[in-house]
Amino acid sequence: MSKDVNPAAKRIDQFISGPGGRADDWRDLVEAAKAWTRGGDRAKYDAGLSDLSVTEEFHGYPGLQLMAALREAASAGDASASFGLAMRITQALATRSFRQHASDWSVKDEGNGDAPDLLPPTFGQHAARRPYFETLIVTGLPSSNWPALAAEWRKLRRPVDAFVYEPVIVGSLEDAFCAAMLNPDLAAVVINEGFALRSRHDAPILRTMTANAGLNDESDASALRLAHIIKRLRPELDLYLISNRDVEAMAGDPEANVVRRIFYSIEELLELHLSILEGIQDRYDTPFFDNLKKYAQRPIGTFHALPIARGKSVFRSDWIRDMGEFYGLNLFLAESSATTGGLDSLLEPTGNIKKAQDKAARALGADRVFFVTNGTSTSNKMAVQALLAPGDIAIVDRNCHKSHHYGMVLAGAQPLYVEAFPMTEYSMYGAVPLQTIKQALLGARADGRLDRVKMLDLTNCTFDGHIYNTRRVMEECLAIKPDLIFLWDEAWFGFARFSPFLRRRTGLGAANDIEAWMHGPKSVELYENQQAELGKNPSEEVLLKTRLIPDPRQIRLRVYQTNSTHKSMSAIRQGSMLSVKDIEFHTVEAQFKEAIFTHASTSPNQQLIASLDVSRRQMELEGYGLVANAMEIAFAIRKAVNNNPLISKYFRILGADAMVPAQYRQSGFTDYLAAGANWASVLKSLDDDEFCLDPTRMTLVCGMAGFDGTQFKGILANEYNIQVNKTSRNSVLLQSNINNTRSDIALLIRVLAEIAGEIDRKLVQGGVNAMKTFVARVNSLMKDVPDLPNFSHFHPSFRGDAGEKTNEGDIRSGFYSAYDAAGCEYLRLGDSEIDRRLKSGPELVSASFVIPYPPGFPIMVPGQVITQETIDFMRKLDVKEIHGYDANEGLKLVRTEALAKIARPKAAATPGLKAASN
Numbered sequence: 001m002s003k004d005v006n007p008a009a010k011r012i013d014q015f016i017s018g019p020g021g022r023a024d025d026w027r028d029l030v031e032a033a034k035a036w037t038r039g040g041d042r043a044k045y046d047a048g049l050s051d052l053s054v055t056e057e058f059h060g061y062p063g064l065q066l067m068a069a070l071r072e073a074a075s076a077g078d079a080s081a082s083f084g085l086a087m088r089i090t091q092a093l094a095t096r097s098f099r100q101h102a103s104d105w106s107v108k109d110e111g112n113g114d115a116p117d118l119l120p121p122t123f124g125q126h127a128a129r130r131p132y133f134e135t136l137i138v139t140g141l142p143s144s145n146w147p148a149l150a151a152e153w154r155k156l157r158r159p160v161d162a163f164v165y166e167p168v169i170v171g172s173l174e175d176a177f178c179a180a181m182l183n184p185d186l187a188a189v190v191i192n193e194g195f196a197l198r199s200r201h202d203a204p205i206l207r208t209m210t211a212n213a214g215l216n217d218e219s220d221a222s223a224l225r226l227a228h229i230i231k232r233l234r235p236e237l238d239l240y241l242i243s244n245r246d247v248e249a250m251a252g253d254p255e256a257n258v259v260r261r262i263f264y265s266i267e268e269l270l271e272l273h274l275s276i277l278e279g280i281q282d283r284y285d286t287p288f289f290d291n292l293k294k295y296a297q298r299p300i301g302t303f304h305a306l307p308i309a310r311g312k313s314v315f316r317s318d319w320i321r322d323m324g325e326f327y328g329l330n331l332f333l334a335e336s337s338a339t340t341g342g343l344d345s346l347l348e349p350t351g352n353i354k355k356a357q358d359k360a361a362r363a364l365g366a367d368r369v370f371f372v373t374n375g376t377s378t379s380n381k382m383a384v385q386a387l388l389a390p391g392d393i394a395i396v397d398r399n400c401h402k403s404h405h406y407g408m409v410l411a412g413a414q415p416l417y418v419e420a421f422p423m424t425e426y427s428m429y430g431a432v433p434l435q436t437i438k439q440a441l442l443g444a445r446a447d448g449r450l451d452r453v454k455m456l457d458l459t460n461c462t463f464d465g466h467i468y469n470t471r472r473v474m475e476e477c478l479a480i481k482p483d484l485i486f487l488w489d490e491a492w493f494g495f496a497r498f499s500p501f502l503r504r505r506t507g508l509g510a511a512n513d514i515e516a517w518m519h520g521p522k523s524v525e526l527y528e529n530q531q532a533e534l535g536k537n538p539s540e541e542v543l544l545k546t547r548l549i550p551d552p553r554q555i556r557l558r559v560y561q562t563n564s565t566h567k568s569m570s571a572i573r574q575g576s577m578l579s580v581k582d583i584e585f586h587t588v589e590a591q592f593k594e595a596i597f598t599h600a601s602t603s604p605n606q607q608l609i610a611s612l613d614v615s616r617r618q619m620e621l622e623g624y625g626l627v628a629n630a631m632e633i634a635f636a637i638r639k640a641v642n643n644n645p646l647i648s649k650y651f652r653i654l655g656a657d658a659m660v661p662a663q664y665r666q667s668g669f670t671d672y673l674a675a676g677a678n679w680a681s682v683l684k685s686l687d688d689d690e691f692c693l694d695p696t697r698m699t700l701v702c703g704m705a706g707f708d709g710t711q712f713k714g715i716l717a718n719e720y721n722i723q724v725n726k727t728s729r730n731s732v733l734l735q736s737n738i739n740n741t742r743s744d745i746a747l748l749i750r751v752l753a754e755i756a757g758e759i760d761r762k763l764v765q766g767g768v769n770a771m772k773t774f775v776a777r778v779n780s781l782m783k784d785v786p787d788l789p790n791f792s793h794f795h796p797s798f799r800g801d802a803g804e805k806t807n808e809g810d811i812r813s814g815f816y817s818a819y820d821a822a823g824c825e826y827l828r829l830g831d832s833e834i835d836r837r838l839k840s841g842p843e844l845v846s847a848s849f850v851i852p853y854p855p856g857f858p859i860m861v862p863g864q865v866i867t868q869e870t871i872d873f874m875r876k877l878d879v880k881e882i883h884g885y886d887a888n889e890g891l892k893l894v895r896t897e898a899l900a901k902i903a904r905p906k907a908a909a910t911p912g913l914k915a916a917s918n
């Protein structure tokens with residue numbers, strides 16, 4: 001949320017946009033200084049400076065000296081010096097030049113005149129640009145000693161250091177917490193024992209949170225406690241403890257596993273400095289990319305099937321040289337193959353790809369990661385194939401990406417489709433309610449088939465931004481089936497790992513929380529208490545109503561996550577990762593190898609692999625700030641659209657309250673931008689609510705402006721060079737990401753204002769008739785929306801050996817029925833035969849997937865019985881792109897006679913394995 005929404009609540013605990021809001025605070029200060037220099041009131045400047053003096057304590061730049069100089073100029077009543085210095089600092093922050101230029105650290109405007117103590121002689125003079133970061137020092141020393149302490153740290157810098165850092169000193173647990181939240185440049189934290197608990201500043205909401213966490217008196221401010229708190233906020237940070245006591249005992253404490261190194265007393269400062277640099281180097285190293293760069297510099301003659309490598313035939317050509325010039329020589333020098341030697345193999349990595357994958361696993365909180373070079377479409381198919389055998393049942397969101405459905409076909413697994421809640425008015429689906437998922441599991445249990453249900457396969461977040469309560473979903477499912485496998489398709493959500501707010505709602509974030517809970521002191525007792533309350537045979541109704549606690553002793557935690565690294569991080573298109581946290585992985589490792597061999601190209605693109613490696617480096621070193629910025633941009637866009645009087649006449653971005661029905665927002669949370677919302681209420685919503693909204697995914701309703709989604713997407717792309725994500729009947733989806741800047745917002749808002757102004761003008765000039773046509777169009781888009789058809793059921797011929805209470809089906813035999821041309825027929829949508837058969841039979845059975853874009857989910861899958869709702873939806877659909885359907889041919893159906901020939905097989909003798917049914 002932004003301070004504009006909550007002006008009175010500008011405190012150090014307004015964190016969600018913390019790092020993002022800083023630039024605005026400085027710009028406001030400059031404006032206030034400018035007004036003061038022009039003879040205006042100085043009160044605004046003083047208030048701004050006083051606020052900034054608090055939050056700037058958590059940053060290395062501008063630092064103690066420049067902030068003191070600003071305060072001195074203010075108390076001397078020198079408006080022009082205040083303006084000059086505030087302006088210089090703001091520019092240095094905006095351009096990030098302070099990371100390289102010593103003069104930015106100087107109180108005077110020129111040279112490095114009075115900064116010799118503050119800065120080492122080598123700062124800014126290194127031939128190559130050295131990456132800059134900040135190190136948080138938590139200390140019990142009084143603040144009067146901090147300038148001297150900072151000087152000690154700066155003296156450690158040497159020309160040979162690969163990186164340069166500035167210390168940021170705080171004296172309490174609360175301030176350390178604030179610094180970790182507000183300062184995205186922090187990359188390491190040094191915790192000295194003896195610091196205080198409370199901040200010197202006003203932090204009421206923070207205090208409620210610390211009280212809830214049991215941090216109430218000074219003895220709670222222990223170094224290990226703080227280490228755990230910071231690790232939870234920002235797991236990527238390296239932590240160092242300095243103790244004057246029994247370091248051996250501390251080092252042996254299992255709780256110290258979050259700390260990179262423990263030092264005895266401050267006397268080893270140089271060692272500590274070197275350790276800090278080594279820790280950064282470890283994150284900076286990109287084993288595959290580093291090796292590829294070296295490889296590209298070697299003089300290599302290739303007699304391999306890689307004619308483009310080295311680029312000779314490109315740069316010598318009159319005809320294709322422009323390609324070489326466009327991409328640059330390095331691309332061709334780096335074009336290679338695993339089989340040329342020197343590089344690792346993606347299919348069986350043992351060298352630097354393996355190392356790069358291990359680092360990615362660390363970054364994502366997984367046990368292992370597979371790099372995938374054909375998108376998450378492939379990651380999903382690999383996971384489904386590796387984890388499911390023919391006849392296994394998987395509970396699947398019917399609205400999930402097509403790769404899952406095709407994965408089920410390949411694996412011969414039986415999808416048990418579950419439905420997301422519909423958002424009919426916007427022609428889109430939400431996410432699958434937990435009740436529905438539990439019902440599917442309990443149904444399978446009642447049928448005696450729970451052992452066949454192997455997997456729950458869900459999309460988190462959904463295309464439109466619905467985020468599951470991943471922890472609750474997994475816990476409740478594990479209470480019913482303790483070894484259930486979870487596949488979380490987080491194609492859009494990989495970045496969420498780097499937000500302390502969103503991480504808990506990722507598959508792996510929740511898996512790590514569940515693992516910690518399982519081994520915690522209270523889990524068994526909690527489970528047993530609930531069992532005692534539930535009694536011996538609780539009814540299905542009771543089980544559905546209760547928030548079930550799993551037996552921590554029985555859980556086999558098996559969690560998989562796929563993410564399109566190219567969709568939310570800096571990977572080249574198609575770069576994807578498959579992450580594993582599976583205690584039983586050894587039992588499926590061979591199957592994973594087979595899945596990789598099945599799906600991965602034997603000629604994977606080296607640049608793509610390198611970009612996955614580099615994406616990991618970036619996220620580990622600056623992901624926190626980038627993600628906070630993406631969220632801040634989204635809040636700014638939401639606010640700018642919804643609060644602009646002209647734009648909001650025709651456009652609206654849907655808040656959490658519109659995207660998530662109230663029944664799924666149990667905490668009472670309405671929206672990030674609602675009055676009174678603060679980070680504590682956001683956290684409560686993220687902890688408790690069944691569904692939350694990813695703020696970076698913005699549904700912009702354009703039906704109110706008389707545009708359908710596809711039409712509006714075209715206008716934005718063709719006339720204004722703005723690309724948007726997906727569309728629905730009356731909306732387009734905007735997405736902010738780590739690449740967006742404030743200028744992007746300005747462009748979008750200006751364009752929307754222009755379009756809204758144009759509509760206004762046309763309506764005024766067009767008179768009554770234009771208004772009538774406009775209203776009719778808006779009504780058609782906003783009100784005359786087709787009902788979204790639910791999945792009906794598989795035809796009995798494709799029910800395999802399904803049970804009574806669940807609706808899984810043998811999608812593979814449905815799929816292959818389409819291969820029998822004589823066994824299929826076509827009926828055009830307008831044909832009255834369709835209506836006759838819907839009324840009097842025989843049933844219409846789809847022979848193929850039919851997937852309209854938008855909305856992009858299969859409204860028919862092979863073997864599915866087609867109902868009136870599906871036909872109504874198809875007939876109302878006004879989109880051009882429908883995969884699996886050719887309007888000239890019509891719907892492809894399995895002939896009734898062919899259905900009769902498909903005998904429904906008997907239940908397989910071996911659970912989990914079933915004879916092919918055709």
Ligand SMILES: Cc1ncc(COP(=O)(O)O)c(C=O)c1O
Pocket residue numbers: 374375376377378380400401403459463489491492564574576
């Ligand atoms: C939920 C979901 N999963 C998977 C994919 C496929 O990912 P990729 O484009 O990386 O193959 C998409 C693509 O849009 C998606 O929306």
